Structures are given as C-alpha cells and as structure tokens.
Amino acid sequence: MKPYSIDFREKVVKAYEQENTSIRKLATRFDVSKAFVQRLLKQKKMKGHVKPEKQGGSL
Template identity: 65%
Template sequence: MQPYSTSFREKVVQAYQVGNTSVRKVAARFDVSKAFVQKMLKQQEVAGHLTPGKPGGGMKGKLAGREVQLAEMVEQHPDATLVEYCEYWGETHQQWVSASTMCRALQKAELTRKKRLYAARKPRLNESKSYAASTGSK
C-alpha cells in the first residue's frame, strides 16, 4: 500500500489546527483512522514536516548470508536431522539456533531433502478381509 501524499497529510493537519474540532471528527471527515491523525499531528510537532518515511524492511534470519556454510554442512552430514544440524552449527560456529530457524534457512537455500525410511513397512490388512480370513467366511 502506498503512503498518503504529503498534500493530503497537510490537509488533515490543517483541518485539525484551523477548526475547533476533535481528532475523531477529522479522522471521520477524511476517512482515515484516529491513530493516523494523531501520528500526523505528532510528526508535524516533532519533525516539522509531514513527508512519509521510508517503508520498513523485513527482518533477516540469523543464518542469512551463510548459505555456503550450510551447503557444506549438509554435504558433510547428509543424513543428519534438524536437531543434529543445530548442534553441529552451534559447536562449529558458536551460534545456537532452533530447529525451526535451521529449517527455514535450509529451505531458503533449497537444501532440503526428504529422508528415506529404510525399514520395510508391513502392509496393513483391511479389517473386513482379516476378519473374513480368520472366520473362514467370504
């Protein structure tokens, strides 16, 4: 969403300063929130201008920029679990992270792989078939 223009912000502040009105009435008149009007009044008072600020950015993860080290770790220990990766990372890099942090970092670096279960699975019988086999009926 784009920030409101400077001219619109000036109109909102001017409407409050000129008339004997409340913040709520100004907000209703311009179809904005009460908090926006209060924020503009405070910005005008403190900063002396109403230009919109720079939009905020997202937070970077603890392991951002460490893709090469993560790839080396996964290459050295391809069958390790997330918890084992966390322990290894903490011991080698002195930076302890949670399993979810490690999982997100591995996903961003596209280093995920599905682990195979090597144990043979026993086929499950349908209850009606097993009952029929045990009673001798069809």
Template identity: 60%
Template sequence: MVKTYEQGDTSVRKVASRFGVAKSFVQKLLSMKKTQGHLKPRQQTGVMKGELDQCETQLAAMVEQYPDATLLEYCEYWGTTYNHWVSTSTMCRALQKQKLTLKKRKVACGETALQAGFPP
C-alpha cells in the first residue's frame, strides 16, 4: 500500500479503497514509514508469568507430603493453606514447569475397575 502511494498519481483515499482498508489505516502506515523508516513489526516485550511461579519450594513440599493427591485436592490444599485459590489447570501447569508428576493410584484404579465389572 505504501509503495502504491509513493509511486504517486493517487490519493490516500484511493489507495484505501483499492486495498479495501480504512483511510486511517493507510495514514497510519505512511506515518510509521516516515517516522521509523520501515514497517517491520515491533518486538514483543514482556513474559507472561504463572500465578504459582514464585512458589516452587511450597509446591515441591506439598507434592512430597501428599504424593497420592489429585489436582483438585492439591488446589483445595493450596487454597486452604495459603488462601490463594487456583484452578486445576493452573496447578497442573505449575507442577509441569517444575517437572513434578502426579503419582498414580494403583489400588484406587484396581478397585474402580472391579466395581465397573472389569477383570483384574
């Protein structure tokens, strides 16, 4: 769009209608080209931090103390202990970042399978 306008013989309004954009968008691009000298996108800044990123030691202690707990139980424990309620997905991401895995309940799975009628 900028090249088309810079070739001359046309107005901002005609360039906008030719490319199907608003006149203000073409003006914005032209002013960016004039002030910055290019139209490259700006570099993204900042990093999204998780809610539990600062709680590494507490999370590790919780998992060590209760290795058989489910994500929901971890969330309830965290909310009652630290008065900071989080969702199961938040808890899961925090545990995955620290490479803390949940221990599988073999007994509970076997009992559930027997109750459902599955052979052992």
C-alpha cells in the first residue's frame, strides 16, 4: 500500500491545529484510522515534518 501524500498529511495536521476537534472525529472525517492521526501528530511534534517514513523491514 502506498503512503498517503504529504499534502494529505499536512491537511490532517492543519485541521487538528486550527479546529477544536478530537482525533477520533478527524479520523472519521478524513477516512483514516485514529492511530494514523495519532502517529502523524506525534511525528510532526518529534521530527517537525510529516513525510512518510520508510516502510517495511525485511532484510
């Protein structure tokens, strides 16, 4: 599965920062999982960006 675009990720983060809404409501609105929104917000806070991380882990 391809990662969500950076534009989409930034839209989710921006909506959270500008609106007084819950993570659950945002997840429903953007049709993503609650965990995705949580990870996205954590990544933005810790790393300062929302670029997709490298996927996989096979050797």
